[in-house]
Amino acid sequence: MKLQQCMRYNNRVWHRLPSVALQFLSPSQPRQRRCFTSQGEFSTTPRQYRALETLDNADINHFRTTYFAPERPIILPRRSFCEFPAFERWFEPAPTDPNVCRLNTAYLGQHGAGAFVPLELTQSSSDDTGKTGADGLTFRQFHAPLSLFLDWIRTAETLETQSTRLYLAQCQLLDLPQVLRDDFPTPELVARAGKGDVYDTNVWIGYPPTYTPLHRDPNPNLFVQLAGQKVVRLLSPEDGQKIFGAVRRRLGRSGGREAAAIRGEEMMQGQERAPLEQAVWDDATAVPGLEGYEACLEAGDGMFIPRGWWHSIKGVGTGVTASVNWWFR
Numbered sequence: 001m002k003l004q005q006c007m008r009y010n011n012r013v014w015h016r017l018p019s020v021a022l023q024f025l026s027p028s029q030p031r032q033r034r035c036f037t038s039q040g041e042f043s044t045t046p047r048q049y050r051a052l053e054t055l056d057n058a059d060i061n062h063f064r065t066t067y068f069a070p071e072r073p074i075i076l077p078r079r080s081f082c083e084f085p086a087f088e089r090w091f092e093p094a095p096t097d098p099n100v101c102r103l104n105t106a107y108l109g110q111h112g113a114g115a116f117v118p119l120e121l122t123q124s125s126s127d128d129t130g131k132t133g134a135d136g137l138t139f140r141q142f143h144a145p146l147s148l149f150l151d152w153i154r155t156a157e158t159l160e161t162q163s164t165r166l167y168l169a170q171c172q173l174l175d176l177p178q179v180l181r182d183d184f185p186t187p188e189l190v191a192r193a194g195k196g197d198v199y200d201t202n203v204w205i206g207y208p209p210t211y212t213p214l215h216r217d218p219n220p221n222l223f224v225q226l227a228g229q230k231v232v233r234l235l236s237p238e239d240g241q242k243i244f245g246a247v248r249r250r251l252g253r254s255g256g257r258e259a260a261a262i263r264g265e266e267m268m269q270g271q272e273r274a275p276l277e278q279a280v281w282d283d284a285t286a287v288p289g290l291e292g293y294e295a296c297l298e299a300g301d302g303m304f305i306p307r308g309w310w311h312s313i314k315g316v317g318t319g320v321t322a323s324v325n326w327w328f329r
Contacts, residue, residue, distance in 0.1 A: 076301070203323070
């Protein structure tokens with residue numbers, strides 16, 4: 001039976017892609033496709049991070065005037081993005097638990113095994129580079145064939161713990177074969193809310209815990225969860241800059257906005273990772289006077305992150321976690 005389920009910034013040319021309708025449905029309306037979600041519970045939102053508002057029902061015009069134009073973050077109606085072909089083709093239920101998702105490595109291997117993709121290697125012990133962070137982790141970024149990542153995924157599925165982790169992070173859709181790109185038609189929200197131009201589309205896949213440090217994007221961002229769970233913490237442009245700048249200056253580095261490159265190596269290893277993560281995620285040492293938002297996303301959920309809003313993302317729960325995001329104008 002066929003299964004159904006729910007920045008690297010460069011000089012790429014702006015491109016316009018065919019769109020797929022984004023249907024905002026109320027919770028009572030039936031949906032044919034099924035989204036896989038993990039069974040783990042999200043933690044209680046702390047006081048300094050209020051739960052981000054979720055739209056129950058909306059149209060493109062309402063979204064544009066209420067959130068896109070004034071640059072306000074929002075969670076779109078839950079399970080609004082289950083119609084992507086990727087939900088059916090890229091993922092499948094785990095054999096031991098139908099509510100936990102795993103990657104369809106056979107499909108991806110058939111159509112894209114030779115594609116060179118960006119990978120992040122995190123290890124729990126020191127390696128020959130000596131680049132061990134304060135948390136005892138070493139970190140490397142490199143490009144390799146997708147087949148290497150798929151082999152690791154197959155192995156990781158059989159292990160209870162992994163001392164070495166690979167994360168397919170910020171993989172540009174344009175770097176994948178056309179057949180895989182077609183699994184992510186541009187949402188109508190992206191095509192119609194702004195000018196209809198897509199700056200970049202990226203896929204993120206790994207096993208929890210995954211982590212993206214505090215950063216800001218120069219373009220509006222539609223972030224969609226494909227599998228598993230992720231927690232996003234957001235701060236306004238002003239409050240995020242205060243935290244980011246304070247951490248950087250404490251380490252004797254520039255705290256300016258220009259330093260906030262997404263997933264730079266300095267953010268993911270060495271001295272910067274631990275204090276930057278603590279400043280956002282350790283509620284006991286939260287900076288007083290700042291107020292942020294927290295969004296808990298499961299498969300099929302999407303959220304709008306406005307240009308300039310600071311955010312950090314963690315993959316949680318069990319099973320594979322995967323996301324896709326569109327930067328647009």
